[in-house]
Amino acid sequence: MDTVATPAEPALRAHVVEVADALFYGRGVQAVGMDDLRSASGVSLKRLYGLFPSKEAIVLEVLRRRHELWTSSLAQAVAAVASPREKLLATYDYLAVWFDDDDFRGCGFINTFGELGATSPAVAAAAREHKASFQSYMASLVDAAGGSADLAAQLAILAEGAQTTAAIAGSGEAAGQARRAAATLIDAAL
Amino acid sequence: MDTVATPAEPALRAHVVEVADALFYGRGVQAVGMDDLRSASGVSLKRLYGLFPSKEAIVLEVLRRRHELWTSSLAQAVAAVASPREKLLATYDYLAVWFDDDDFRGCGFINTFGELGATSPAVAAAAREHKASFQSYMASLVDAAGGSADLAAQLAILAEGAQTTAAIAGSGEAAGQARRAAATLIDAAL
DNA sequence: GACGAGCGAGAACGATCGTTCTCGCCTCCC
DNA sequence: GGGAGGCGAGAACGATCGTTCTCGCTCGTC
Numbered sequence: 001m002d003t004v005a006t007p008a009e010p011a012l013r014a015h016v017v018e019v020a021d022a023l024f025y026g027r028g029v030q031a032v033g034m035d036d037l038r039s040a041s042g043v044s045l046k047r048l049y050g051l052f053p054s055k056e057a058i059v060l061e062v063l064r065r066r067h068e069l070w071t072s073s074l075a076q077a078v079a080a081v082a083s084p085r086e087k088l089l090a091t092y093d094y095l096a097v098w099f100d101d102d103d104f105r106g107c108g109f110i111n112t113f114g115e116l117g118a119t120s121p122a123v124a125a126a127a128r129e130h131k132a133s134f135q136s137y138m139a140s141l142v143d144a145a146g147g148s149a150d151l152a153a154q155l156a157i158l159a160e161g162a163q164t165t166a167a168i169a170g171s172g173e174a175a176g177q178a179r180r181a182a183a184t185l186i187d188a189a190l
Numbered sequence: 191m192d193t194v195a196t197p198a199e200p201a202l203r204a205h206v207v208e209v210a211d212a213l214f215y216g217r218g219v220q221a222v223g224m225d226d227l228r229s230a231s232g233v234s235l236k237r238l239y240g241l242f243p244s245k246e247a248i249v250l251e252v253l254r255r256r257h258e259l260w261t262s263s264l265a266q267a268v269a270a271v272a273s274p275r276e277k278l279l280a281t282y283d284y285l286a287v288w289f290d291d292d293d294f295r296g297c298g299f300i301n302t303f304g305e306l307g308a309t310s311p312a313v314a315a316a317a318r319e320h321k322a323s324f325q326s327y328m329a330s331l332v333d334a335a336g337g338s339a340d341l342a343a344q345l346a347i348l349a350e351g352a353q354t355t356a357a358i359a360g361s362g363e364a365a366g367q368a369r370r371a372a373a374t375l376i377d378a379a380l
Numbered sequence: 381g382a383c384g385a386g387c388g389a390g391a392a393c394g395a396t397c398g399t400t401c402t403c404g405c406c407t408c409c410c
Numbered sequence: 411g412g413g414a415g416g417c418g419a420g421a422a423c424g425a426t427c428g429t430t431c432t433c434g435c436t437c438g439t440c
Binding site for chain 2: 026027028030031105106109110111112113114115116117118119124127128131132150153154156157158159160161162163164165167168169170173174177178180181184185187188189
């Protein structure tokens with residue numbers, strides 16, 4: 001039977017992607033070599049290239065995982081509160097918790113887009129799809145609250161701005177500022 | 191006397207920085223080699239390393255120039271209108287014009303921060319100072335309009351969010367959405 | 381016209397990258 | 411127990427990077 005020493009291929013892929021995510025997010029994609037990924041994951045180069053055809057494929061898989069984690073965590077935070085208005089504001093509370101992580105370094109999609117978006121169409125598309133997904137999620141929440149599509153776009157812009165502001169300034173206070181702005185916009189619109 | 195063939199050193203530096211800015215902004219810093227900069231600028235490698243001690247020094251000079259251009263262009267757009275409220279909104283009109291540039295690819299500071307912020311403290315500091323400068327400029331405009339510091343932070347976050355949204359989505363409509371949100375926040379606060 | 385300083389073009393260099401290959405060892409099956 | 415297949419460790423490879431060096435030419439000066 002399988003022992004710890006030989007995990008099934010899907011579990012190994014997941015492990016590699018998780019380690020790669022931490023490395024890429026913390027240092028930038030181009031600053032992490034395949035050998036760094038090998039040491040950090042304990043998976044040999046031969047196996048890495050058996051699991052993934054190239055480094056870019058790993059990058060895309062990392063972005064896919066990050067999108068899923070973000071989406072489900074946000075949905076969980078939204079589900080924890082009751083009213084449509086609270087659900088809208090829950091987004092910014094979720095951001096506040098995230099910003100206070102010690103290793104918070106901004107939105108991984110924005111960072112990777114800035115680094116590789118101009119050279120890798122696949123990376124640019126992944127970032128675009130992630131942001132479009134968030135915008136349409138916000139639109140569904142706003143719709144449930146009786147707001148317009150324009151309000152949804154405005155709330156999404158606030159969330160984007162809070163992420164880059166918190167990342168570059170190195171402080172999490174942008175989450176509270178964005179939350180107060182969102183509350184003002186919501187109350188003015190409804 | 192000096193002819194076209196031997197421009198003075200400051201003019202040559204300015205030329206190199208301008209060309210480097212276009213290359214770095216369009217493709218990302220790490221995707222542009224010193225040889226690309228040599229071909230694009232027509233300045234030999236030996237001269238490049240006589241003008242600047244390293245590639246990173248050129249990157250920092252590019253960011254410094256970009257900060258000055260952004261700051262003075264924004265001030266000019268703000269000066270063109272009269273009332274304090276209009277001056278606040280002029281920021282977003284300025285963004286709208288910028289977003290419609292064919293080669294708009296987001297905020298150069300955000301992009302460079304995402305690419306090199308984790309590895310180069312100097313780049314991270316340049317991005318931080320640029321954003322802090324913008325925030326304090328917004329704060330002075332808000333103060334002149336009789337608004338609070340929190341309103342200033344909120345308006346700055348809207349501008350940040352519009353930049354990344356426009357960059358990744360590839361469309362400039364975020365400027366108008368951010369402008370309408372800003373108007374709502376201003377009217378609610380004053 | 382001879383000479384020396386300075387410059388451009390590009391080779392050279394050492395480092396590093398993504399990717400592949402080699403080799404030795406371990407393990408599993410008959 | 412013996413042979414074969416698969417794996418890990420790391421060398422190898424070709425490309426590319428930032429940076430420096432070499433060489434030959436051009437020019438200004440006496």
